[in-house]
Structure formats: structure tokens, C-alpha cells
Amino acid sequence: MTGPDTDPPADRTVAQVFLADAAVLDPSGKVHCLGAGWTVTSSPTGPHAVVVLLRVAWEAAGVPQRLVVALIDADGRAVPLPTVHGPEQLRVQAEVAIGRPEGLPAGSSLDAPFVLPVAPLPLPPGRYEYRVSIGDEVFHAPFDVRG
Secondary structure, eight states, X not given: OOOTTSOOOTTOEEEEEEEESEEEXXXXXXXXXXXXXXOEEOSSOOSEEEEEEEEEOGGGTTOOEEEEEEEEETTSOBOEEOOTTSOEEOEEEEEEOOOOOTTOOXXXXXXXXXXXXXXXXOOOSEEEEEEEEETTEXXXXXXXXXX
């Protein structure tokens, strides 16, 4: 993965994905996190957030980026979660279009955070990941649930 201080190539979006106990976006585009960076939890999980820090090239400004976040098990399958309507997968889609802030020098990379709040989940012990797809790029935030 490309690091946060590296400009992405013109044809790619890069991202960092991590888990936090809580996260919110402020109007200036900053992410405020509590308990960021965990990779081990118990079941049911506590409320948490999937944090995605996107970085796109200057040339990609204004181009909608399709972002998909899915909860995946150790076998690469979507995790069915109980709901009042029967089992459903945790899969969220969003379109993110990153604008060019006024005064930013031409050629600068552009940042855009995305936060997905998640309610407690009744996951059995095992290995999981939040898989984030942005176009052809895939990023991962793996975690373990203890018994």
C-alpha cells in the first residue's frame, strides 16, 4: 500500500483503512477518532467505526469514486448478520467525489476521509476483515474476535 505521505499515481486511488472505537468527520474534513487502530475484540463487538482515508491524484478531482465496504470472514465470504428481516450482509456503497480546495497548488494530491459507524455485532470467534473496494483497488482492515 502506498503510504499517507506519498502522492498516488494519476490513475489510482490509495487508502488507509483502520478500525476505531468511535470516529466522526468534522466540517473541515478531519477525522476525530477514539480507540483507533485495534485489531482484536470480543463478541459481541462494541460499537465501532471503519475509517477510510482516501488520497487521489489531482487529475482525479471531481471524478466520482465508488466505494464499497463489506464485512468478510476468514474464508473470503460475506458475513451474514441477524436482522429482523433475516440474515443480511454488512455491505455499504457510497460515491465519493473529491473536489479541489481553493488555493491548493496544481498537482497536489487530494484527501478525503470516509467514516462508517457500525453497531455492535454478534460475531463468533474467528478472523474477519472489513474489505474496502475503490474502483479496482482493494484495501483491508483485518481483526480477530476472541472467544
